[in-house]
Amino acid sequence: MILLVLRILLTGGFLYFLTLATTDASANLDQDVVNAGRFALAIVIGFAAALTWAPLLGESIAGPVTGLMTDGSVSEDNSWWIRLAKRWEARGWRRGTRWVCFLEGVRQPNLPAAFILGMHNSRPGSWLERAFAREVWRFNNIANCLEAHAILTLRHDEEPSLHPVPEVNLALWANLREPAGEPQIIPVPPAPPPPPLRRNSQIQLFFGAEASANELAEEKG
Structure with missing residues (x-):
């Protein structure tokens, strides 16, 4: 609420001083110093107004990118009933936890925390687990949606519709794509031996090199 009031006041002050300075700049040419001060004041107020608008603009730009990993997380809802359910979950009271989550989900169906906690604490294969998984599938958190889809398809033979x-x-x-199999080994024939190198006739050997080469070949033979 305070941030909204600051946005209105600072934005209005910026527009007021900017309009006043531009109007007097063309009407009263003798007040150049006063108009320069008004422009400077408008710039300072504009910077302050920009700081108040920055969180809103940042959320609107980065929200579509990061919202899929953060929307629908349990930390967004921290009501008294959710805190009670978390305490009971930590103590191992799973039955009480899921029924508290059921009541909280009925009370606030637009918040995902109760459904996620209830899905984690429900008995596998029960109708309550299926009801919680259906509700979790409505939200945007990718990890929770994948878990809810796995519960519905593997335990309840129910294929959810496409997510919005x-x-x-x-x-x-x-996630459902089957991993690629082992690549097939293709047999390759052995490479032929390299052709013998031909001697460059332009290279002049020292005297007696031919005889030394023949003697070395005879010794190896």
């Missing part, structure tokens, strides 16, 4: 977020579907298809 294309990136979740791409991650799911990449």
